[in-house]
Amino acid sequence: MAKNxxxxxxxxxxxxxxxxxxxxxxxxxxxxxxxxHQALREAVKSVNATQVVMEAHALKGMLSNxxxxxxxxxxxxxxxxxxxxxxxxxxxxxxxFEAIAKELSRQVEACMAEVSx
Amino acid sequence: xxILIADDELMSRRLLEKTMQRAGYEVxxxxxxxxxxxxxxxxxxPRLALLDxxxxxxxxxxxxxxxxxxxDQSYVYMILLTSxxxxxxxxxxxxxxxxxxxxxxxxxxxxxxxxxxxxRILDLEDRLIEARExxxxxxxxxxxxxxxxxxxxxxLLGRELTRAxxxxxxxxxxxxxxxxxxxxxxTYGHLAGDEVLKETARRLVSSVRSYDFVGRFGGEEFLVxxxxxxxxxxxxxxxxxxxxxxxxxxxxxxxxxxISMSFGLLLSQEWGYQSVVELLHEVDTALYAxxxxxxxxxxxxxxxxxxxxxxxxxxxxxxxxx
Numbered sequence: 001m002a003k004n005x006x007x008x009x010x011x012x013x014x015x016x017x018x019x020x021x022x023x024x025x026x027x028x029x030x031x032x033x034x035x036x037h038q039a040l041r042e043a044v045k046s047v048n049a050t051q052v053v054m055e056a057h058a059l060k061g062m063l064s065n066x067x068x069x070x071x072x073x074x075x076x077x078x079x080x081x082x083x084x085x086x087x088x089x090x091x092x093x094x095x096x097f098e099a100i101a102k103e104l105s106r107q108v109e110a111c112m113a114e115v116s117x
Numbered sequence: 118x119x120i121l122i123a124d125d126e127l128m129s130r131r132l133l134e135k136t137m138q139r140a141g142y143e144v145x146x147x148x149x150x151x152x153x154x155x156x157x158x159x160x161x162x163p164r165l166a167l168l169d170x171x172x173x174x175x176x177x178x179x180x181x182x183x184x185x186x187x188x189d190q191s192y193v194y195m196i197l198l199t200s201x202x203x204x205x206x207x208x209x210x211x212x213x214x215x216x217x218x219x220x221x222x223x224x225x226x227x228x229x230x231x232x233x234x235x236x237r238i239l240d241l242e243d244r245l246i247e248a249r250e251x252x253x254x255x256x257x258x259x260x261x262x263x264x265x266x267x268x269x270x271x272x273l274l275g276r277e278l279t280r281a282x283x284x285x286x287x288x289x290x291x292x293x294x295x296x297x298x299x300x301x302x303x304t305y306g307h308l309a310g311d312e313v314l315k316e317t318a319r320r321l322v323s324s325v326r327s328y329d330f331v332g333r334f335g336g337e338e339f340l341v342x343x344x345x346x347x348x349x350x351x352x353x354x355x356x357x358x359x360x361x362x363x364x365x366x367x368x369x370x371x372x373x374x375x376i377s378m379s380f381g382l383l384l385s386q387e388w389g390y391q392s393v394v395e396l397l398h399e400v401d402t403a404l405y406a407x408x409x410x411x412x413x414x415x416x417x418x419x420x421x422x423x424x425x426x427x428x429x430x431x432x433x434x435x436x437x438x439x
Binding site: 013014015016018021024025028029032057058060061062064065066067 | 126127128129131132135136139171200221222224225
C-alpha cells in the first residue's frame with residue numbers, strides 16, 4: 001500500500017472541515033503545480049540558484065497548505081541548497097522530490113474524487 | 118471588521134480568505150506588496166492585515182515600512198506570515214513595523230486568536246482617540262452651552278480679523294448680554310438660569326450661518342462673529358438675532374422665562390488695524406450703550422473720528438422693546 005503524502009486529517013483541520021474549500025485548494029493545486037514544477041526543473045537544469053530558491057519556496061508554500069509535509073520538506077531541501085549555492089546537489093535533490101511529487105499528484109486526483117463525491 | 122490579505126500564492130490566499138470570511142471578517146485580498154501598501158494607506162483602508170513575507174514588487178516587511186510612514190491615520194495592525202523561523206528573520210520582520218508574525222502553514226484557531234489580539238489593540242486605540250477628542254472638546258467648549266469657550270472664540274476672532282484684513286472683507290463682531298439675568302437667577306433659581314443660558318446659546322447658533330462663530334464670553338455674555346459679511350448684512354443680521362432671542366420666552370422647569378438681549382456691534386472694516394482686545398473694548402462700550410439705552414437693542418460701535426461713541430442704528434426706535 002502506497003504511503004499517504006497528503007495528511008487528510010491535517011488538511012480537514014486546516015480548512016475547518018470545509019469540503020468545498022478543500023476542493024478549491026486541490027483544484028488550484030492541480031492547475032498550478034505542473035507549471036511551478038516545470039519552472040523548478042528548468043531552474044535546476046540551468047543551474048540558476050536564485051531561481052531555484054524562488055521556485056522551490058513557492059512550491060513549498062503550496063505543498064504546506066495542502067498538508068503534504070514530506071513533499072514540502074523535499075522541495076524545502078532544494079530551497080536550502082539554492083540559498084547555500086550548493087548547485088552540485090540540485091539534481092539529486094530534485095529527483096528525490098520528483099519521486100514524491102509523482103505519487104502525490106496521483107493522490108491529489110484520488111482526493112479530489114473523494115471530496116467531490 | 119475589514120481585513121487585508123496579501124499573498125502571491127493563490128492557494129494560500131484562498132485558504133486565508135475563506136478562513137477569515139468564516140470568522141466574520143470582510144476580506145480584501147491582493148497578490149502583491151504594492152497593492153497591499155496602497156490599500157492599507159487609503160484613509161478608510163482596512164486596519165487589520167495579514168501579509169506574506171515574500172511577495173513580488175514589495176515584500177511583507179516593505180509593506181509594513183510603507184504603512185508605518187503614515188503618521189495621521191488610524192493604526193493598522195499587521196501580522197506577517199512566514200515560513201522563516203530564524204530569530205534574525207523574526208526580529209527583522211518586527212523591526213519593519215509588523216505587530217506579530219505567524220509561521221506557515223498556519224493553524225486557523227491560532228490565527229483567529231492572534232487577530233483578536235490585534236482587534237483588542239485597535240479597540241483600545243479607538244477608545245483613546247475618543248477620550249482625546251472628548252478632552253479636546255472640553256478644552257475648547259463651554260461645559261454648559263457647548264459653545265466655543267472664551268479663549269477659543271477670541272482666538273477664532275483674531276484669525277478671522279486677520280483673514281478679513283488680508284482679503285479686504287468685513288467681519289461683524291457682536292457682543293450680547295442677557296438683560297436682567299441676575300433677576301432670572303433670583304426669581305427662578307440657578308437651574309432655570311442654566312436652562313436660559315443653554316436655550317440662548319441654541320437660539321444664537323440657529324440664527325447664524327454655518328461658518329460664523331458663536332462663543333460664551335462670560336457669565337451671560339456671548340460673542341458672535343459674522344464672518345465675511347458686508348456691513349449692511351452685519352447690521353441686518355444683528356437686529357435679526359436680537360429678535361430671535363427675544364421672540365418667545367424660554368420654557369424652563371421653573372416656568373416660562375421671558376428673555377431679551379442687548380448687543381454691541383462692530384464692523385471691522387470701519388476700524389482699520391486694531392488688536393482683538395482693542396476691538397472687544399470698543400464693542401463692549403457699544404454694548405454698554407445698548408444697556409444704557411434701555412436694553413433689548415443693538416448699538417453700533419463707531420470710530421471716534423466718525424461720532425462720539427456708539428451710534429444708534431437707524432431703526433433703533435422700532436427695535437427697542439423693553
